[in-house]
Amino acid sequence: MKRFEWANPTSVAEAIDLLRSAPPFEDPDEAARPIAGGQDLLTTMKEYIQRPSRLVNLKNIRGLNRIEGDGRKGLRIGALVTLSQIEEHPEIKRHFPGLAEAAHSIASPQIRNLGTVGGNLCQRPRCWYYRLEEAVCLKKGGTQCFAASGENKYNAILGGGPSYIVHPSDLAPMLVALGASVTIAGPDGNRTVPLEKFFTLPSEGSIRRENILRHDEIITEIEVPASRFAARSTYLKFKERASFDFALASVAAALELSEDRTVRQARLVLGGVAPTPWRVPKAESFLTGKPITAENVAEAAKIALEGARPLAHNAYKIPLTQALIRRALHRLAEMNA
Protein backbone atom coordinates (compact mmCIF):
# COMPACT_ATOMS: atom_id res chain seq x y z
CA MET A 1 0.00 0.00 0.00
CA LYS A 2 1.29 3.44 -0.91
CA ARG A 3 1.72 5.99 1.90
CA PHE A 4 -1.23 8.34 2.28
CA GLU A 5 -2.44 11.17 4.51
CA TRP A 6 -5.42 10.52 6.77
CA ALA A 7 -7.89 13.37 7.30
CA ASN A 8 -10.78 13.42 9.76
CA PRO A 9 -13.30 16.11 8.82
CA THR A 10 -16.40 16.64 10.94
CA SER A 11 -18.53 18.41 8.32
CA VAL A 12 -19.39 17.92 4.65
CA ALA A 13 -17.85 21.31 3.79
CA GLU A 14 -14.58 20.35 5.48
CA ALA A 15 -14.53 16.99 3.65
CA ILE A 16 -15.02 18.70 0.28
CA ASP A 17 -12.26 21.16 1.10
CA LEU A 18 -9.89 18.33 2.02
CA LEU A 19 -10.62 16.54 -1.25
CA ARG A 20 -10.24 19.73 -3.28
CA SER A 21 -6.98 20.83 -1.64
CA ALA A 22 -5.21 17.44 -1.83
CA PRO A 23 -1.94 17.21 -3.79
CA PRO A 24 -2.47 17.47 -7.56
CA PHE A 25 -2.57 14.21 -9.52
CA GLU A 26 -2.14 13.15 -13.11
CA ASP A 27 -3.62 9.69 -12.81
CA PRO A 28 -7.21 9.62 -11.45
CA ASP A 29 -6.28 6.58 -9.32
CA GLU A 30 -3.90 8.86 -7.37
CA ALA A 31 -6.54 11.44 -6.43
CA ALA A 32 -7.58 11.87 -2.80
CA ARG A 33 -10.54 9.63 -1.96
CA PRO A 34 -13.35 9.73 0.57
CA ILE A 35 -13.45 6.61 2.73
CA ALA A 36 -16.54 5.28 4.52
CA GLY A 37 -16.59 1.62 5.64
CA GLY A 38 -13.39 0.89 3.71
CA GLN A 39 -14.71 -2.52 2.59
CA ASP A 40 -13.87 -1.88 -1.04
CA LEU A 41 -11.40 1.01 -1.08
CA LEU A 42 -8.84 -0.62 1.23
CA THR A 43 -8.80 -3.77 -0.91
CA THR A 44 -8.01 -1.76 -4.05
CA MET A 45 -5.33 0.20 -2.17
CA LYS A 46 -3.63 -2.96 -0.94
CA GLU A 47 -3.40 -4.12 -4.56
CA TYR A 48 -2.07 -0.69 -5.71
CA ILE A 49 -5.12 -0.30 -7.98
CA GLN A 50 -6.06 2.95 -6.25
CA ARG A 51 -3.19 4.94 -4.79
CA PRO A 52 -4.75 8.01 -3.16
CA SER A 53 -2.46 10.64 -1.70
CA ARG A 54 -5.04 11.43 0.98
CA LEU A 55 -7.97 9.56 2.52
CA VAL A 56 -10.82 11.71 3.77
CA ASN A 57 -12.66 9.79 6.45
CA LEU A 58 -16.40 10.51 6.24
CA LYS A 59 -17.35 8.56 9.37
CA ASN A 60 -17.02 11.51 11.78
CA ILE A 61 -19.49 13.67 9.87
CA ARG A 62 -22.67 13.87 11.89
CA GLY A 63 -26.12 13.32 10.44
CA LEU A 64 -25.18 11.18 7.44
CA ASN A 65 -26.00 7.89 9.16
CA ARG A 66 -29.75 8.31 9.50
CA ILE A 67 -32.74 6.82 7.70
CA GLU A 68 -35.77 9.11 7.76
CA GLY A 69 -39.27 8.77 6.37
CA ASP A 70 -41.71 5.96 5.75
CA GLY A 71 -43.92 4.39 3.09
CA ARG A 72 -46.07 7.54 2.77
CA LYS A 73 -43.37 10.22 2.73
CA GLY A 74 -40.63 8.23 1.01
CA LEU A 75 -37.14 7.68 2.41
CA ARG A 76 -34.09 9.83 2.95
CA ILE A 77 -31.08 7.62 3.46
CA GLY A 78 -27.80 9.22 4.58
CA ALA A 79 -24.69 8.14 2.66
CA LEU A 80 -23.15 6.63 5.83
CA VAL A 81 -26.14 4.40 6.59
CA THR A 82 -24.85 0.85 6.72
CA LEU A 83 -26.20 -2.00 4.64
CA SER A 84 -27.31 -3.69 7.90
CA GLN A 85 -29.36 -0.63 8.86
CA ILE A 86 -31.24 -0.88 5.55
CA GLU A 87 -31.72 -4.61 5.79
CA GLU A 88 -33.17 -4.36 9.33
CA HIS A 89 -35.21 -1.15 9.10
CA PRO A 90 -38.89 -2.00 9.81
CA GLU A 91 -40.34 0.69 7.47
CA ILE A 92 -38.07 -0.43 4.63
CA LYS A 93 -38.91 -4.09 5.17
CA ARG A 94 -42.61 -3.29 5.08
CA HIS A 95 -42.92 -0.58 2.42
CA PHE A 96 -39.79 -1.09 0.26
CA PRO A 97 -39.22 -4.86 0.60
CA GLY A 98 -37.05 -5.09 -2.52
CA LEU A 99 -34.58 -2.66 -0.98
CA ALA A 100 -34.28 -4.71 2.22
CA GLU A 101 -33.78 -7.84 0.09
CA ALA A 102 -31.09 -6.17 -2.01
CA ALA A 103 -29.20 -5.08 1.13
CA HIS A 104 -29.55 -8.53 2.65
CA SER A 105 -28.11 -10.13 -0.51
CA ILE A 106 -24.80 -8.27 -0.15
CA ALA A 107 -21.63 -9.97 1.09
CA SER A 108 -21.59 -11.18 4.73
CA PRO A 109 -23.09 -9.77 7.98
CA GLN A 110 -19.66 -8.40 8.97
CA ILE A 111 -19.28 -6.52 5.68
CA ARG A 112 -22.88 -5.28 5.85
CA ASN A 113 -22.21 -3.93 9.36
CA LEU A 114 -19.37 -1.75 8.02
CA GLY A 115 -20.25 -1.14 4.37
CA THR A 116 -22.26 2.00 3.66
CA VAL A 117 -24.79 2.98 1.02
CA GLY A 118 -22.49 5.66 -0.46
CA GLY A 119 -19.59 3.21 -0.64
CA ASN A 120 -21.79 0.52 -2.12
CA LEU A 121 -22.88 2.78 -4.98
CA CYS A 122 -19.31 4.01 -5.63
CA GLN A 123 -17.45 0.69 -5.27
CA ARG A 124 -15.13 -0.15 -8.16
CA PRO A 125 -15.68 -3.00 -10.68
CA ARG A 126 -14.87 -6.60 -9.77
CA CYS A 127 -13.57 -7.68 -13.22
CA TRP A 128 -10.57 -9.83 -12.36
CA TYR A 129 -8.34 -8.06 -14.88
CA TYR A 130 -9.18 -4.74 -13.24
CA ARG A 131 -8.48 -6.23 -9.79
CA LEU A 132 -5.14 -7.72 -10.84
CA GLU A 133 -2.33 -5.27 -10.15
CA GLU A 134 -0.24 -6.41 -13.13
CA ALA A 135 -3.05 -6.13 -15.71
CA VAL A 136 -3.07 -2.51 -16.91
CA CYS A 137 -6.43 -2.63 -18.63
CA LEU A 138 -8.45 0.21 -20.18
CA LYS A 139 -9.92 1.12 -16.81
CA LYS A 140 -6.43 1.61 -15.37
CA GLY A 141 -5.08 3.74 -18.21
CA GLY A 142 -4.07 0.88 -20.53
CA THR A 143 -5.09 0.41 -24.13
CA GLN A 144 -7.04 -2.84 -24.00
CA CYS A 145 -9.98 -4.49 -22.25
CA PHE A 146 -8.47 -7.91 -21.58
CA ALA A 147 -11.88 -9.38 -20.81
CA ALA A 148 -13.16 -8.64 -24.32
CA SER A 149 -11.17 -11.55 -25.74
CA GLY A 150 -10.02 -13.23 -22.52
CA GLU A 151 -11.76 -14.78 -19.51
CA ASN A 152 -15.13 -13.06 -19.75
CA LYS A 153 -17.50 -15.42 -17.95
CA TYR A 154 -18.46 -12.68 -15.46
CA ASN A 155 -18.50 -9.71 -17.84
CA ALA A 156 -21.12 -7.63 -19.59
CA ILE A 157 -23.63 -8.86 -22.14
CA LEU A 158 -25.40 -5.50 -22.41
CA GLY A 159 -23.98 -1.99 -22.85
CA GLY A 160 -20.37 -3.17 -22.93
CA GLY A 161 -17.53 -1.74 -24.99
CA PRO A 162 -14.85 -0.64 -25.09
CA SER A 163 -14.66 -1.98 -21.49
CA TYR A 164 -16.85 -4.94 -20.48
CA ILE A 165 -17.07 -4.52 -16.71
CA VAL A 166 -20.35 -5.16 -14.92
CA HIS A 167 -21.67 -2.88 -12.23
CA PRO A 168 -21.13 -4.67 -8.90
CA SER A 169 -23.58 -2.96 -6.52
CA ASP A 170 -26.71 -4.85 -5.48
CA LEU A 171 -28.39 -1.76 -4.06
CA ALA A 172 -28.02 0.20 -7.30
CA PRO A 173 -30.46 -1.75 -9.53
CA MET A 174 -33.11 -1.75 -6.78
CA LEU A 175 -32.70 1.95 -6.03
CA VAL A 176 -32.95 2.74 -9.76
CA ALA A 177 -36.11 0.60 -9.98
CA LEU A 178 -37.60 2.55 -7.07
CA GLY A 179 -36.87 5.88 -8.79
CA ALA A 180 -34.25 7.02 -6.26
CA SER A 181 -32.17 10.14 -6.62
CA VAL A 182 -28.80 11.00 -5.16
CA THR A 183 -27.64 14.24 -3.55
CA ILE A 184 -24.05 15.18 -4.31
CA ALA A 185 -22.11 17.82 -2.38
CA GLY A 186 -19.17 19.62 -4.00
CA PRO A 187 -17.28 22.93 -3.96
CA ASP A 188 -20.16 24.61 -5.83
CA GLY A 189 -22.88 23.39 -3.45
CA ASN A 190 -25.34 20.50 -3.74
CA ARG A 191 -26.90 18.91 -6.78
CA THR A 192 -29.51 16.17 -6.91
CA VAL A 193 -29.66 13.75 -9.83
CA PRO A 194 -31.77 10.69 -10.58
CA LEU A 195 -29.67 7.64 -9.71
CA GLU A 196 -30.38 6.34 -13.21
CA LYS A 197 -28.33 9.27 -14.57
CA PHE A 198 -25.57 8.95 -11.94
CA PHE A 199 -23.88 5.90 -13.48
CA THR A 200 -22.01 6.15 -16.79
CA LEU A 201 -21.24 3.59 -19.47
CA PRO A 202 -17.60 3.04 -20.53
CA SER A 203 -18.55 4.59 -23.88
CA GLU A 204 -19.70 7.78 -22.12
CA GLY A 205 -17.60 10.22 -20.10
CA SER A 206 -14.28 8.94 -18.78
CA ILE A 207 -13.55 5.23 -19.11
CA ARG A 208 -11.59 5.47 -15.83
CA ARG A 209 -14.79 6.16 -13.87
CA GLU A 210 -18.20 4.57 -13.43
CA ASN A 211 -20.27 7.60 -12.45
CA ILE A 212 -20.55 11.37 -12.75
CA LEU A 213 -18.86 12.18 -9.40
CA ARG A 214 -15.92 14.56 -9.64
CA HIS A 215 -12.88 13.92 -7.44
CA ASP A 216 -13.92 16.67 -4.98
CA GLU A 217 -17.56 15.60 -4.60
CA ILE A 218 -19.26 13.19 -2.24
CA ILE A 219 -22.68 11.61 -2.01
CA THR A 220 -24.53 12.85 1.06
CA GLU A 221 -27.97 11.34 0.69
CA ILE A 222 -30.18 9.01 -1.32
CA GLU A 223 -33.85 9.83 -1.65
CA VAL A 224 -36.36 7.11 -2.43
CA PRO A 225 -39.76 8.54 -3.32
CA ALA A 226 -43.02 7.08 -2.07
CA SER A 227 -44.62 5.26 -5.00
CA ARG A 228 -47.48 2.94 -5.79
CA PHE A 229 -45.06 0.16 -6.71
CA ALA A 230 -42.49 0.29 -3.86
CA ALA A 231 -44.50 -2.04 -1.60
CA ARG A 232 -44.62 -4.64 -4.40
CA SER A 233 -40.90 -4.76 -5.09
CA THR A 234 -38.36 -7.56 -5.00
CA TYR A 235 -34.69 -8.28 -5.69
CA LEU A 236 -33.54 -11.64 -7.04
CA LYS A 237 -29.85 -12.36 -7.32
CA PHE A 238 -28.09 -15.41 -8.75
CA LYS A 239 -24.65 -16.15 -7.31
CA GLU A 240 -22.16 -18.81 -8.27
CA ARG A 241 -21.77 -19.99 -4.67
CA ALA A 242 -24.20 -20.16 -1.79
CA SER A 243 -22.11 -18.05 0.61
CA PHE A 244 -21.32 -14.40 -0.10
CA ASP A 245 -20.71 -13.52 -3.70
CA PHE A 246 -21.41 -10.90 -6.33
CA ALA A 247 -24.31 -11.32 -8.77
CA LEU A 248 -23.81 -13.28 -11.96
CA ALA A 249 -27.15 -11.72 -12.79
CA SER A 250 -29.83 -10.02 -10.75
CA VAL A 251 -33.24 -8.46 -11.23
CA ALA A 252 -34.78 -5.57 -9.35
CA ALA A 253 -38.49 -5.49 -10.07
CA ALA A 254 -41.52 -3.55 -8.88
CA LEU A 255 -45.16 -3.55 -9.96
CA GLU A 256 -48.27 -1.55 -9.38
CA LEU A 257 -51.32 -3.70 -10.08
CA SER A 258 -54.83 -2.43 -10.86
CA GLU A 259 -57.87 -3.82 -9.08
CA ASP A 260 -58.42 -6.17 -12.02
CA ARG A 261 -54.82 -7.44 -11.45
CA THR A 262 -53.44 -5.95 -14.65
CA VAL A 263 -50.13 -4.09 -14.49
CA ARG A 264 -50.51 -0.34 -14.08
CA GLN A 265 -46.75 0.35 -13.77
CA ALA A 266 -43.73 -1.93 -14.02
CA ARG A 267 -40.09 -1.34 -13.16
CA LEU A 268 -37.43 -3.81 -14.26
CA VAL A 269 -33.72 -3.18 -13.76
CA LEU A 270 -31.01 -5.78 -14.35
CA GLY A 271 -27.81 -6.18 -12.34
CA GLY A 272 -24.58 -8.09 -13.04
CA VAL A 273 -25.04 -7.97 -16.81
CA ALA A 274 -24.04 -4.42 -17.84
CA PRO A 275 -21.58 -1.70 -16.79
CA THR A 276 -24.48 0.19 -15.16
CA PRO A 277 -27.76 -0.91 -13.59
CA TRP A 278 -29.66 -1.77 -16.78
CA ARG A 279 -33.25 -0.62 -16.98
CA VAL A 280 -35.39 -2.30 -19.64
CA PRO A 281 -38.14 0.19 -20.54
CA LYS A 282 -39.39 -1.81 -23.53
CA ALA A 283 -40.15 -4.80 -21.29
CA GLU A 284 -41.78 -2.47 -18.73
CA SER A 285 -44.06 -0.99 -21.43
CA PHE A 286 -44.91 -4.43 -22.75
CA LEU A 287 -46.22 -5.46 -19.32
CA THR A 288 -48.28 -2.30 -18.79
CA GLY A 289 -52.01 -2.97 -19.06
CA LYS A 290 -51.54 -6.74 -19.13
CA PRO A 291 -52.16 -9.44 -16.50
CA ILE A 292 -49.19 -11.35 -15.06
CA THR A 293 -49.55 -14.63 -16.95
CA ALA A 294 -46.87 -17.16 -17.83
CA GLU A 295 -47.02 -16.01 -21.50
CA ASN A 296 -46.72 -12.29 -20.73
CA VAL A 297 -43.92 -12.82 -18.25
CA ALA A 298 -42.00 -15.00 -20.71
CA GLU A 299 -42.41 -12.38 -23.45
CA ALA A 300 -41.27 -9.55 -21.11
CA ALA A 301 -38.18 -11.59 -20.21
CA LYS A 302 -37.46 -12.17 -23.89
CA ILE A 303 -37.83 -8.47 -24.72
CA ALA A 304 -35.60 -7.48 -21.77
CA LEU A 305 -32.63 -9.37 -23.18
CA GLU A 306 -33.22 -8.49 -26.84
CA GLY A 307 -30.14 -6.28 -27.11
CA ALA A 308 -27.75 -8.71 -25.41
CA ARG A 309 -24.40 -9.25 -27.17
CA PRO A 310 -22.64 -11.98 -25.20
CA LEU A 311 -18.87 -12.46 -25.26
CA ALA A 312 -17.26 -15.88 -25.82
CA HIS A 313 -17.95 -17.26 -22.32
CA ASN A 314 -21.04 -15.51 -20.96
CA ALA A 315 -24.01 -16.34 -23.20
CA TYR A 316 -25.37 -18.32 -20.22
CA LYS A 317 -26.31 -14.98 -18.67
CA ILE A 318 -29.17 -14.56 -21.18
CA PRO A 319 -31.34 -17.53 -20.10
CA LEU A 320 -30.25 -17.01 -16.48
CA THR A 321 -31.44 -13.40 -16.44
CA GLN A 322 -34.64 -14.30 -18.26
CA ALA A 323 -35.39 -16.94 -15.63
CA LEU A 324 -34.80 -14.39 -12.85
CA ILE A 325 -37.17 -11.92 -14.53
CA ARG A 326 -39.91 -14.54 -14.84
CA ARG A 327 -39.48 -15.57 -11.19
CA ALA A 328 -39.42 -11.98 -9.96
CA LEU A 329 -42.61 -11.05 -11.81
CA HIS A 330 -44.49 -14.13 -10.58
CA ARG A 331 -43.29 -13.42 -7.05
CA LEU A 332 -44.54 -9.83 -7.26
CA ALA A 333 -47.94 -10.92 -8.56
CA GLU A 334 -48.35 -13.25 -5.57
CA MET A 335 -47.29 -10.67 -2.97
CA ASN A 336 -49.75 -9.19 -0.49
CA ALA A 337 -48.97 -5.51 -0.97
Ligand SMILES: Cc1cc2nc3c(=O)[nH]c(=O)nc-3n(C[C@H](O)[C@H](O)[C@H](O)COP(=O)(O)OP(=O)(O)OC[C@H]3O[C@@H](n4cnc5c(N)ncnc54)[C@H](O)[C@@H]3O)c2cc1C
Ligand atom coordinates in the same frame (compact mmCIF):
# COMPACT_ATOMS: atom_id res chain seq x y z
C1 LIG B 1 -15.77 -10.17 0.27
C2 LIG B 1 -16.63 -9.05 -0.25
C3 LIG B 1 -17.86 -9.35 -0.82
C4 LIG B 1 -18.68 -8.34 -1.29
N1 LIG B 1 -19.91 -8.67 -1.84
C5 LIG B 1 -20.70 -7.68 -2.33
C6 LIG B 1 -21.97 -8.01 -2.91
O1 LIG B 1 -22.37 -9.17 -3.00
N2 LIG B 1 -22.73 -6.99 -3.39
C7 LIG B 1 -22.32 -5.68 -3.31
O2 LIG B 1 -23.08 -4.80 -3.74
N3 LIG B 1 -21.12 -5.36 -2.76
C8 LIG B 1 -20.31 -6.31 -2.27
N4 LIG B 1 -19.10 -6.00 -1.73
C9 LIG B 1 -18.59 -4.62 -1.76
C10 LIG B 1 -18.73 -3.83 -0.43
O3 LIG B 1 -19.16 -4.55 0.58
C11 LIG B 1 -19.78 -2.79 -0.60
O4 LIG B 1 -19.56 -2.09 -1.75
C12 LIG B 1 -19.78 -1.80 0.55
O5 LIG B 1 -21.07 -1.25 0.63
C13 LIG B 1 -18.75 -0.72 0.38
O6 LIG B 1 -19.05 0.31 1.29
P1 LIG B 1 -17.91 1.01 2.13
O7 LIG B 1 -18.59 2.04 2.95
O8 LIG B 1 -17.09 0.00 2.82
O9 LIG B 1 -17.09 1.70 0.94
P2 LIG B 1 -15.57 2.20 0.91
O10 LIG B 1 -14.69 1.02 0.68
O11 LIG B 1 -15.29 3.09 2.04
O12 LIG B 1 -15.63 3.06 -0.42
C14 LIG B 1 -15.87 2.45 -1.68
C15 LIG B 1 -15.72 3.54 -2.76
O13 LIG B 1 -16.75 4.49 -2.61
C16 LIG B 1 -16.20 5.78 -2.38
N5 LIG B 1 -17.09 6.40 -1.40
C17 LIG B 1 -17.45 5.93 -0.19
N6 LIG B 1 -18.39 6.72 0.35
C18 LIG B 1 -18.62 7.72 -0.53
C19 LIG B 1 -19.48 8.84 -0.53
N7 LIG B 1 -20.32 9.11 0.47
N8 LIG B 1 -19.44 9.66 -1.60
C20 LIG B 1 -18.61 9.41 -2.64
N9 LIG B 1 -17.79 8.36 -2.70
C21 LIG B 1 -17.80 7.51 -1.65
C22 LIG B 1 -14.77 5.55 -1.89
O14 LIG B 1 -13.94 6.63 -2.22
C23 LIG B 1 -14.42 4.30 -2.67
O15 LIG B 1 -14.03 4.64 -3.98
C24 LIG B 1 -18.26 -6.99 -1.21
C25 LIG B 1 -17.02 -6.68 -0.63
C26 LIG B 1 -16.21 -7.70 -0.16
C27 LIG B 1 -14.90 -7.34 0.46
